[in-house]
Amino acid sequence: MSPMNFLKPRAQLGGGGATTRRKVHTRPSQAEPASASATPMIAHGVVHHQRLRPALHRFTHRVFFLMLPMRTLANDPELLCIPRNRLGLVSFHDCDHGDGGPDCQAWLLSLLHDQGIMDADGEIWLQTFPRVLGYVFNPVSFWYCHRADGTLCAILAEVNNTFGERHCYLLTSASQDGAQGTVAWGQELRASKVFHVSPFCAVAGTYRFRFLRRGRVAPQDHSELELERMVARIDHDDAQGPLVLTSISGVLRPLTAASARAAVVAHPFMTVGVMAGIHWQAFKLWRKRVPFFSKPARPRSEVTR
Secondary structure (H helix, E strand, O other), X not given: OOOOHHHOOEEOOOOOOOOOOOOEEEOOOXXXXXXXXXXXEEEEEEEEEEEOOOOOEEEEEEXXXXXXXXXXXXXXXXXXXXXXXXXXXXXXXXXXXXXXXXXXXXXXXXXXXXXXXXXXXXXXXXEEOOEEOOXXXXXXXXXXXXXXXXXXXXXXXXXXXXXXXXXXXXXXXXXXXXXXXXXXXXXXXXXXXXXXXXXXXXXXXXXXXXXXXXXXXXXXXXXXXXXXXXXXXXXXXXXOEEEEEEEEEEEEEEOOHHHHHHHHHHOOXXXXXXXXXXXXXXXXXXXXXXXXOOOOOOOOOOEEO
16 A cells, blocks of 8 residues: 555445444555545644653654645645645645745755755655644644655654754655665664754763554444554654653544544644643653753754654
8 A cells, every 4th residue: 555545535335235343553664655535634642651761651642644745735725734934734845844945845845955865756744733823832743755766765854943943854764775774664764863852861871763554443423434543753862861852642533524523622722731741751850850961052954763
């Protein structure tokens, strides 16, 4: 199944009337050739965070996020049913990504080109928080960069800290001959931590990234609708081993004006809550006497591989 189709709901057809089945299965690790269209999606999900040392600390935070087919939207802007680059109840703004310019996809393609990635000529999916009532803070957004044949050539993790700084981790997979290979769903990808995101973690160690997609069949309106569950995991290891375990997951559905409104009704203070939650959890860590690290200078390079 293609990386574009796995984000689209698909009616399950069979002889006779519809039946109700529930199943969970894992998709193949590499995509088949992609189709010609893609649909903007929205997901209700949850952020899980667990710190293992020196004091155990965990929390969950309910969120919703967007999954946007950026190349498709460049060719057909009318597919996006929420405001883009203008105020709305729920909106998407290009300046919230990359260099803050008016075309974040152009920034991404330039970055990939500068990094020697020339074959990201398929769909580009952006997983990100939208603005709600004009405000958003995105701790991390993910760009899934596909080839024309539907395979995944790279993933870019775009990380922001509360000091207004941004850094990108470019995740790729090398083939046996050392050339750039295909990123498989479920594959562990690593990058050295070089960017300050929390005063309670030193800028040292390694990030382990893992991205999963899992199918789920759920009945809807007396028929079956196949939905996809997206999971992005980021684990931080230091010299002693695993330190912080983090994930964001959600079930994708078509983004419509109604589904966007429903998301705001369910999570009216979601984007403000992200920033408030960061400071509240920091206060809790301080109360637990977790060591504090001063902010170092930002890395000279915009991208780490």
